[in-house]
Amino acid sequence: MKALETEYKKQISLDIPDLWDRIEAGVDEYEATKTTEAEVKVVDIDRKKKNNKKIIVMIGKIAGAAACMLLAATVIFNFGTRKNASIKADSGMAFMANSTTCEEAPAAEYAAEAAEEAYWTDEEAVECEESVAADTAGTAMTETAEETAPAMDNAAAKEASEVKTADVLNEAAKDSAVSINADTAEMASIIADDTACGEQEAAKIAAILADCDVVTITEISRLPVEIMDSDWYMSNGYWNINTDVYGVNAIDVNGDSVDYGLYIERNGDSSTLKAIGKDKPYKDLVYENQ
Amino acid sequence: MTEEAFSLSVSKILAGDKTGLREIYDAYLAYIYQIVYGVVGRKEDAEDITSEFFIKFWQQADKYKAGSGHKGYLATMARNMAIDHLRKHKREILDDFTANDEDDVSSIKEPVSEDNTEAQVVEDISLQEALDKLKPEEKQIVDMKVLSEMTFAEIARLLNIPMGTVTWRYREAIKKLRRYGYEGT
Structure with a gap:
């Protein structure tokens, strides 16, 4: 008997080709x-x-x-x-x-x-100023020109004011006394009607304005509350809830346009009438009449 | 080949030296070929798979871990490659087996009655002639068992047949081979 395994493997080995090249x-x-x-x-x-x-x-x-x-x-x-x-x-x-x-x-x-x-050149600025003075700014101005409009308006207003002053002075030269009396009386009347102050106070107002060398009152108006709320008025104690303030634009004897503030401060039955000027030192323009 | 010698050959392969692969080839070509042949049962396929085996070993030599038993490692790798091949070409191989079976039916000599000659050598023939006497399915199991050293369980799993069938066929094959003078285990 031959061993199957040994013989079989030996036979298989003999049949194996050389595979190394592959x-x-x-x-x-x-x-x-x-x-x-x-x-x-x-x-x-x-x-x-x-x-x-x-x-x-x-x-x-x-x-x-x-x-x-x-x-x-x-x-x-x-x-x-x-x-x-x-x-x-x-x-x-x-x-x-x-x-x-x-x-x-x-x-x-x-x-x-x-x-x-x-x-902008100066010439252009002048041209613009002239155009504003001619009241054409609203239609012809550029954006830049619009920004300059307020300043131009001021200049134009001043120019117009100077022209008006000359007219007033001419009229004042003719009949100055009557003009003063009439204007101060008018103003006193307006304030008296508005504040319900008496004739005595109206007389005081007229005296104050006369003392301020007012020739002509160009405008009188009651100042709005927001203006009186400003720091200047508040710090100087001219404003409280019992105060009525009037702005007065007037022409003095020198022909200058001046602004005055008249205010009446009430305290119970009594009242205080004061006048202040915006453009001049305080001490020179305050008149107290108590 | 000792473990040390094998590890040295692997080191050569990793260094790109083909002499390392040649050393392993010379030592284990027959062993690998037998295992592969035992599974696929065809010489041409066995040659192809064996060649592929050594090329693959060259490519994956870094996966080998020294001291793990290189012979078992090589046998497992070769057997798996052969099994993969068998699964891919199962239909072709089975057809071949069937054809061979039909051809062999006419040529197979009727075995002598078991009652008279079970333990006797009836004919002194070569091993190849004796193997040719087996049915294809019997030879396949003998190849897997003897050459590839697979267990009955592995063979049953691979061929997808009951293990009892595997053992019965193997026993029948061994009986036939014994009559021709070859003793199996």
Whole structure:
């Protein structure tokens, strides 16, 4: 008896062909494929690196462009702001030049400097002023011109006021005494009617105005509460809930337009009549009649 | 091949040196081929799978862990490759078995009655001639058991037949081979 396992394996072994060439070829093919895959991976990595580099460069360009845009926007914004400031300064120049006192000189100097930087030339400003004085500003003015309108209005009003003053002075020269009496009497009458004060107080008002060298009263009006709420009136104690204040615009003997404030402060049955002037020192313009 | 020698060969493979693979090839070609042949049962398929086995070992040499018993590792790997092949080409192989079976039916000599010659050698023939006397399904089980060193359970699982059928067929095959002078275990 022969051992089946031993004999069978021996026989199988004899039949085995040499497979080494096939195996070696397969290994070489695998190694070649492996190398190619590695190269592909390297290429992919290089490509990714290049793409990353492109992206970084692109981001850099975008960031640069954004920075330039931001810079440009900042410059334009500042330029626009400066332009507005210049225009405002320029628009205020004419008024300030006409009404500047020594104390206001630095402000006028600033306005002049700003005017130099403004886009408007002096000639254009004058033209605009003239156009406002001719009452054409509402239709023909640009935005810049609109900003300058209040100042122009002031200048025009002053010009008109001067013209009117000349007329008043001429009339006052003819019949000054009558004019004073009539105006003061009129004002006293108005205030008396409005405040229910007596004839005695009306006489006092007339006396005050006469003492102020008032020639003509151009306007008299009761001042609104919000004006009296201002710091100036409040700090000087001229206003409380029992006070009525009247604004008086008048022409004095010198032909100057002056503003007076008359107010009547009531305290129970008694009342205090006071007069103050806006444009002159307080002590010179307060008259107390108690 | 000792464990140390095998590990050294693996190290060469990992270093890209083909002499390491050659050493393993020389030592275990027959062993691997037998295992594969025992499963697939066809010479051409066994050659292909054996070649693929060594190429795959070259590719996956890093997965081998020294000290785990390299011969068992190689046998398991070769057997699994052969089984995979068998599963992929099961229909073709079964058809071949059927054809061989039909061809063999006419050529098979009627065995002598068991009553008279069960323990006697009736004919002194070569092993190959003796194996050819077996039915295809019997030879397949003998190959798997003897060459591939598979257990009956593994064979039953692989062929998807009851283990009792496997053992009965194996026993029948061994009886026949014994009559021709080959003693199986």
